[in-house]
Amino acid sequence: MGNPTQNPETPQNTTTRPRISFLGCGYLGITNAICFAELGYEVIGYDVDAAKIEAFSSGTLPIHEPGLPELLKKNLESGRLRFTTDIQTVADFADVHFICVGTPQRQGEHSADLSYIEAAVTDLSRHLSRKCLIVGKSTVPVGTASWVQELVDRHAPEGLGVEVGWSPEFLQESNAMHDVLRPNRIVYAAQSEWASKLLRDVHKGILELAAVEDREVPIVETDLATAELVKVAANAFLSTKISFINAMADLCEVTGGDVTDLARAIGYDARIGNKFLRAGIGFGGGCLPKDIRALTARAGELGVGESFRFLGEVDQLNSRRRSHTVRAVADLVGRPSGPAGPNLSGLRVAYLGATFKPDTDDIRDSPALAIARKLRQARADVVVYDPEGIENAKAAAPELSFVKTLPEAVAEADVVCAMVPWEEFRTLDPEALGRQVAERRILDGMNAFDPEQWSAHGWDYRGIGR
Numbered sequence: 001m002g003n004p005t006q007n008p009e010t011p012q013n014t015t016t017r018p019r020i021s022f023l024g025c026g027y028l029g030i031t032n033a034i035c036f037a038e039l040g041y042e043v044i045g046y047d048v049d050a051a052k053i054e055a056f057s058s059g060t061l062p063i064h065e066p067g068l069p070e071l072l073k074k075n076l077e078s079g080r081l082r083f084t085t086d087i088q089t090v091a092d093f094a095d096v097h098f099i100c101v102g103t104p105q106r107q108g109e110h111s112a113d114l115s116y117i118e119a120a121v122t123d124l125s126r127h128l129s130r131k132c133l134i135v136g137k138s139t140v141p142v143g144t145a146s147w148v149q150e151l152v153d154r155h156a157p158e159g160l161g162v163e164v165g166w167s168p169e170f171l172q173e174s175n176a177m178h179d180v181l182r183p184n185r186i187v188y189a190a191q192s193e194w195a196s197k198l199l200r201d202v203h204k205g206i207l208e209l210a211a212v213e214d215r216e217v218p219i220v221e222t223d224l225a226t227a228e229l230v231k232v233a234a235n236a237f238l239s240t241k242i243s244f245i246n247a248m249a250d251l252c253e254v255t256g257g258d259v260t261d262l263a264r265a266i267g268y269d270a271r272i273g274n275k276f277l278r279a280g281i282g283f284g285g286g287c288l289p290k291d292i293r294a295l296t297a298r299a300g301e302l303g304v305g306e307s308f309r310f311l312g313e314v315d316q317l318n319s320r321r322r323s324h325t326v327r328a329v330a331d332l333v334g335r336p337s338g339p340a341g342p343n344l345s346g347l348r349v350a351y352l353g354a355t356f357k358p359d360t361d362d363i364r365d366s367p368a369l370a371i372a373r374k375l376r377q378a379r380a381d382v383v384v385y386d387p388e389g390i391e392n393a394k395a396a397a398p399e400l401s402f403v404k405t406l407p408e409a410v411a412e413a414d415v416v417c418a419m420v421p422w423e424e425f426r427t428l429d430p431e432a433l434g435r436q437v438a439e440r441r442i443l444d445g446m447n448a449f450d451p452e453q454w455s456a457h458g459w460d461y462r463g464i465g466r
């Protein structure tokens with residue numbers, strides 16, 4: 001991953017740089033705000049959460065995201081980046097307003113909750129006093145952009161001609177800074193030549209950085225509906241890939257195959273590609289699970305639900321990974337499941353990993369944490385260690401025990417469950433670890449270890465689909 005703080009050549013020609021605001025400083029908003037300031041734009045980040053804004057303003061980033069804290073400080077110092085809870089300041093400041101608020105899954109339903117978008121857009125519109133562009137970045141059901149334009153038309157002062165555009169975002173947590181500064185594509189939709197030009201100017205900094213680094217960034221300019229759909233299509237495709245390889249893992253398990261070899265072998269076919277083919281405990285996070293549900297729900301509303309029935313199965317297959325993994329642990333320790341699930345009473349489990357993936361402290365819809373809780377429900381004594389996720393995990397799952405170091409977690413363990421491929425876990429040494437545990441038994445939920453190597457050191461090894 002490139003580090004822009006070590007990149008003095010980040011071009012900062014500000015002559016045609018529109019002033020930008022980011023409404024909603026969650027993962028998406030804060031990363032974009034910081035990175036666009038780094039690219040030379042004058043940026044303001046807005047959020048209704050005063051504590052968050054205060055933290056950002058004083059250079060504190062309350063999330064774990066590699067490289068971002070340094071860039072926050074640097075750009076606060078440059079004077080190009082500031083934060084506010086005052087919507088009037090935002091409305092007066094920016095030429096382009098990016099909407100980055102959350103669109104969580106509605107309580108008890110599969111569809112997306114658009115209330116934060118409605119609140120942000122309505123509030124902003126009421127405070128505008130000049131023509132500007134409002135661009136949606138949040139992940140939304142198709143049709144939202146047109147509704148946002150209606151909201152703007154209803155609430156902005158008459159005659160300003162405020163327009164709505166859309167530009168989906170593909171950043172991955174743990175690689176967020178890189179994904180914003182060096183995206184593999186830019187997608188946007190504008191409703192007029194004026195808006196199109198403004199969006200070109202907004203993305204100019206990214207293209208200039210690419211030119212300095214001798215890279216190309218393809219641009220797809222399209223209509224509003226397509227821009228909205230691109231995002232959910234990408235996440236649905238990635239989810240399907242993961243569930244597909246997990247289905248193959250099940251088949252490997254009953255036939256003696258090895259899903260990691262299988263994934264490698266099919267991945268060499270460029271039409272398939274080798275990314276997102278890591279079988280394991282399933283996908284989680286704040287995006288993939290909710291986005292496939294929202295897409296299915298929206299397709300149903302639009303009368304094409306049948307075409308998306310498979311996504312329901314992608315979701316189900318993913319959820320089943322959790323009970324499947326609990327059964328795998330039970331089998332490994334010789335306590336096969338009865339009708340009420342396994343009884344793991346008295347079993348000391350060293351549980352490595354709580355976040356939804358490595359290099360983040362995010363535990364939203366984390367498969368690892370969900371499985372830890374299931375093991376606890378089966379009465380196991382689960383001791384969890386995670387390099388960055390302990391505080392968040394503790395708040396969400398207080399019934400589990402948490403420790404601050406790996407040696408504390410594995411001491412006297414009857415079984416080690418290595419669930420999230422943090423570097424610290426992937427590089428574990430079987431012999432050294434073996435000296436710390438009570439029993440050499442390992443469930444490799446990351447499929448990161450060489451089974452033969454671990455077996456050679458006396459471990460009873462079990463992976464997923466191998």
Ligand code: UGA
Binds near residue numbers: 277278357
């Ligand atoms: C995902 C997309 O990858 C981003 O492109 C998108 O912008 C983002 O959602 C979003 O909608 O905002 P993210 O949620 O950060 O990004 O996480 P991913 O890296 O996609 O991983 C999602 C889950 O899939 C994790 O639980 C991960 O462990 C799992 N996964 C990933 C697998 O189980 N196998 C794989 O081969 C890859």
